[in-house]
Amino acid sequence: MEYCPFCSGPLTKPARICPHCNKAIELNIYQSVFSPGESTDPNKKARRKLWFAEHARFILPGLFLVLGLIIGVVFMFGYATLHFQFKENRYEAEIAKLNQNLDQAGGQTQVVRDSLNSQIASQDSIIQILAEQKNLMRQVIAFTRRMANNSTITPGTTNEADYFRRNFRYLERQYNTQHDNLSQTEYLPENLPNLETMPALLE
Secondary structure, eight states, X not given: OXXXXXXXXXXXXXXXXXXXXXXXXXXXXXXXXXXXXXXXXXXXXXXXXXXXXXXXXXXXXXXXXXXXXXXXXXXXXXXXXXXXXXXXXXXXXXXXXXXHHHHHHHHHHHHHHHHHHHHHHHHHHHHHHHXXXXXXXXXXXXHHHHHHHOTTOOTTOHXXXXXXXXXXXXXXXXXXXXXXXXXXXXXXXXXXXOOOSOHHHHO
16 A cells, blocks of 8 residues: 555555645655665755646646736737738828828819909909099099089180080090990990080080
8 A cells, every 4th residue: 555755644546646635646756856775865857846746736827827928918919010000001091082182172272262363353353443434434523513613614615615525535535445444344334324414515
């Protein structure tokens, strides 16, 4: 009969673990702890084997845990790298698409801007022509009123009539020129007004 070297419990059959103290039993390792012969020098290799056999139930799970952690970290790092690369490629594609849309929008905006600038320039030209016509009409009215209110002017005076006629015809030509310029724009001018406020002096 064999006995456990730790608790001296009887072993009914060969076993690797003692049923009494639950410690690993490997007699061949215990027998090789000391070198053969009468010497009591310990066999270091056998002692390492014995220590590993006693602590294997703690060491192996720890090793598997560390190995699993390493494999998990490597796997997660690889997955994160691929995922980041995929995201980066997708964002670059979206950025390129947005830049293309911005370029197209910029071209369309430039066309709209040019059209608006052209319309504004045309409107400014129309406003300027109308302002000049208004100024010429004011001069005609003021000149006619001055001539009518001047007590020294009589319809029968040839010099005064010629003076009025020359000045009025000049203002009339200027007004008609502005009317022709206005007709060439998008503005639809009304018919030419009758500027002859003193027909008797214009005959």
